[in-house]
Amino acid sequence: MGPFSNTQVFACVCTFLLWNNIQPSVENEFIANYSSRLLTSVPNTIPVRTQVLDLSHNRISGLSTSEFISLSDLRVLNLSHNLITELDFGVFFFNQDLEHLDLSHNSILKVYCLTLASLRHLDLSFTKLAALPLCQELGQMSRLEFLGLSAATLRRSHFRYLTGLRLRKVLLTLEDFSLYEPQSLMALDTRSLHLVFAGNQNFSFPLLYDGMSTSETLRIDNLRYTLSSGYFPSPPLTLLKEIKTTALMLDTVDLQWPVILQIFLLVWYSPVERLTVRHLTFWGPVEELPGYEFLPLLSSLEERISLSGSMKALTLEHVRNKVYYFNQEVLYRQFSEMPLASLTIFDASMPHMLCPNRTSSFQYLNFSHNALTDELFQNCGTLTDLKFLVLQRNKLESLPKVSFMTSRMKSLKFLDVSSNLLSYDGPAEPCRWAQSLSELDLSSNQLTDAVFECLPVNVQKLELQNNQISSVPRGMAELKSLRELNLASNRLADLPGCGGFPSLAFLNVEMNVILTPLVDFFQSCPRVRELQGGHNPFKCSCELQAFVRLERRSGGKLFGWPGAYVCEYPEELRGRLLEDFHLAELACNTTLLLVTALVVTLALVAVVAFLCIYLDVPWYARMTWQWTQTKRRARHQQPQEQEGALQFHAFVSYSERDAAWVKEELMPNLERGEGRVQLCQHERNFIPGKSIVENIITCIEKSYRSIFVLSPNFVQSEWCHYELYFAHHKLFSETSNSLILILLEPIPPYVIPARYHKLKALMAKRTYLEWPKERSKQPLFWANLRAAINVKLPKSFEGNEELSDVTSTGGISEYVNI
Incomplete structure (x- = not known):
């Protein structure tokens, strides 16, 4: 592999710092992480191809060449937070590609130098070195960009070998600091200087002056100073002319208020453009500066020195005071009259801020995380150049008053009043916004649907997330310039229309209560290029199926698709991606x-x-x-x-055309002689007055058997069909074998009508008796027939002459009109 670029080196550094707490010893082929393993020495199991090695947060006390000789590809080495007491750069003689070496937070007392030509980053900060390493070899590391050092004393001679280095950043930790020789730091050639003092000692003002004369960016941590007078010596005028710093940061500052003001004045007359003070604690008397206001004072100073103020931005963050009582108006007046372009006072528990007495140069004001109320900047006409106003996390309550506050800010473009207590009750409280306002953040308040009646008409970007909005009312004032609308985390039940937002291009409705979005949204909002509608409790139904199809047609306009779009209802589909939800077209x-x-x-x-x-x-x-x-x-x-049951041996059913055979052959042979059979025949046994159907049913029920004389004539008789149907019904109702079929003549299958399927079934499944034409076979036929009818009737019906009297009969069709 070729040599790493600067970007690759620092990317590797970020990588192993992020993996600092991962337990496995080897992350991949080129990165090995042994951080926080309680190691007392460098392990001998490090892969030889390792390029990034993290051995931080262990108990390693010594290093040797043999531990690194096999790691010829090593480029980044982190040995911070160990117990190393001596450092010999010769240990890394065989690591010629080493670019990043971090030995900070060790107990190093002595350093033995050796030139490492490829080294770009060397950190020896937060160690126990009493003086800077007097190493000529350090000055020969021409590629060095970052240098971190520790010292208790600083002299000019300490830096004589570093004068030839052009450093990007120098970090000096000055714990237990005891001596500083003036102008020592000015030997450094660096763009950024970071000085860290101990938290329990006074800092050195000459260090502040020299640091400002050394680098473009200066940061000082733990700035503490205690003087009974509350002032510190003014810098020489010649030194003020040599100041190079344009960005100054003071972190963890604990000073008297007069000293802070002196530093502000010093900074004002220097080339410093941006001053940032974090974790500021002030104490002592809060008094007015001479002349009360900045501008008169600065004018008097300008008569003494030919300098003009360059400071454009002042940032104060996390401000606390140890003064129980002071005139707050003095403090507010001093800040409000500062001739700055940008002022930030963050987390200072500030309850108010005064309006400047004259036209202010402020273009950016940030008073977030304070205690400001609706009285802020009311009737203030001096902030005409203000473009950005940030008032997050305060105690603003009235939206109309906020609108009046901006009405005279003719240049205001951006207003952030999120995370307040804002509410609006309707048209009874009119609103009047700055005409120039184009971006408004009203998120995390207590606003309802009525807020759409109190918005700046020229707003282009509107943030309304995390409020109590349930719908966008129709007929409100049109916001023709609105391009971006954020309604996330509200109570919307559906997508809003674009009737009042003809220019809307981006809409966010995530985390509302939308079950089934409108499918015609993109038709009603043709200019919308992106819709963020995920993380809603979607109800997977036919209507939602149409919305899913809409996504396919929209060409990727749904932001977060498909991962953010998940079914919530019904229960059996919870957790399923809308992309995987399908219903049949017929169902929808x-x-x-x-x-x-x-x-x-x-x-x-x-x-x-x-x-x-x-x-x-x-x-x-x-x-x-x-x-x-x-x-x-x-x-x-x-x-x-009711007559008794089973009065007859058999009921005879036949066609009229077969009556001759029945009367001449069947009845004489069965009703006479030994074992005579009592037959039920319709001509003599049907009861007058009853219908034919009733007579048929009665005769079938009073007969033990039903004899059907089958022939082609039989299948053509309607009444024979009736008799067969009722007899078959009795067969199944009584589960008996009561049907006797006599085939008088062969019946071709095609002759039987389709509706005679019962007859077909009976002829297919039941055995029937065929009438033989030969006389010799007829006695056997009659014997089989008598055997099939064999049944003993009750005695009361035996010998009944009336029933046994046989006469010649015709077919049943002769009695249709009985």
Whole structure:
């Protein structure tokens, strides 16, 4: 592999710092992490191809060449937070590609130098070195960009070998600091200088002056100073002219207020453009500066020195005071009259800020995380150049008052009043915003739907997330310039329309209560290029299916698709991606469903009608109804009216055209002689006054057997079909073998009508007697027939002459009109 670029080196550093607490010793082929393993020495199991090695936060006390000789590809080595007491650069003689070496936070007392030509980053900060390493070899590391050192004393001679180095950043930790020789730091050639003092000692003002004369960016941590007078010596005028610093940061500052003001004045007359003070604690008397205001004082100073102020931005963060009582107006006036372009006072528990007395140069004001109320900047007409105003996390309550606050800020473009207590009750409280306001952040307040009646007409970007908005009212004032609208984390039940937002291009409605979004959203909002609608409790239904299809047609306009779009209802689909949710077209298209149901119904009706006609279902239904009615009337007759059961051996059913055979052959042979059979024949046994159907049913029920004389004539007789149907019904109702079939003449299958399927079934499944034409075979036929009818009737019906009197009869059709 080729040599690493600066970007690659620092990317590797970030990588192993992020993996600092990962337990496995080897992350991959080139990165090995042994951090926080309680190691007392460098392990001998490090892969030889390792390029990034982390041995930080262990208990290693010494290093040797043999531990690193095999790591010829090593480029980044982190040995911080160990117990190393001596450092010999010769240990890394065989690591010629080493670029990043971190030995900070060790107990190093002595250093033995050796030139490492490829080294770019060397950190020896937060060690116990009493003086800077007097190493000529350090000055020969021409590629060095970052240098971290520790010292208790600083002299000019300490830096004589570093004068030739052009450093990007120098870090000096000055714990237990005791001596500083003026102008020592000025030997450094660096763009950024970071000085860290101990938290329990006074800092050196000459160090501050020299640091400002050394680098463009200066940071000082733990700035503490205590003087009974509250002032510190002024810098020489010649030194003020040599100051190079343009960005000054003071972190963890604990000073008297007069000293802080002196530093502000010093900074003002220097080239410093940006001053940042973090974790500021002030104490002592809070008094007015001479002349009360900055500008008169600065004018008097300008008469003494030919300098002009360059400071453009002042940032104060996490401000605390140890003064129980002071005139706050003095403090607010001093800040409000500062001739700055940018002022930030963050987390200072500040309850108020005064309006400048004259036209202010402020273009950016940030008073976040304070205690400001609605009285802020009311009727203030001097902030005409203000463009950005940030008032996050304060105690603002009235949206109309906030609008009035901006009404005279003619240049205001951006306003952030998020995380306050803002509310709006409706048109009773009119609103008046700055006409120039184009970006407004009202998120995390207590605003409802009425807020859309109190918005700046020219707003282009509007943040309304985390409020109590349930819908976007129709008919509100149009926001024709609005391009971005954030309504996340509200109570919306559906996507808002774009009737009032004709220019809307971006909409965020995440984390609302939208179950089924409108499918015509993109049609009503043609200019929307991106919709963030994920993380809603979607109800996976037919309507949502249409929304999923909309995503496919929208060309990727749904931000976060598909991971942020998940079914919440119904329970069985919870957690399923909308992308994987599908329903059949028939289940969701009502018109198609109705048409399909109608077609299926008509088809079923047609099939049923055809089957009914083909199988003669109406005829069977009519016969079943008549059977049922006859049985019902029989149950309602008086017991004396009911005749006993089984009065006959058999009921004879035949066609009129076969009556001659029945009367001349069947009846004489069965009703005479030994073992005579009592037959039920319609001409002599039907009871006048009853219907034919009732007589048929009665005769069949009073007969033990039913004899059917089958022939082609039989299948053409309607009444024979009735008799067969009722006899077959009795067969199944009594689960008996009561049917006797006599085939008088052969019946071709094609002769039998389709509705005579019962006859077909009986002839296929039951044995029938065939009438033989030969005289010699007829005696056997009669014997078989008598055997099939063999049954003993009750004695009361035996010898009944009336019933046994046989006469010549015709077919049943002769008695249709009985």
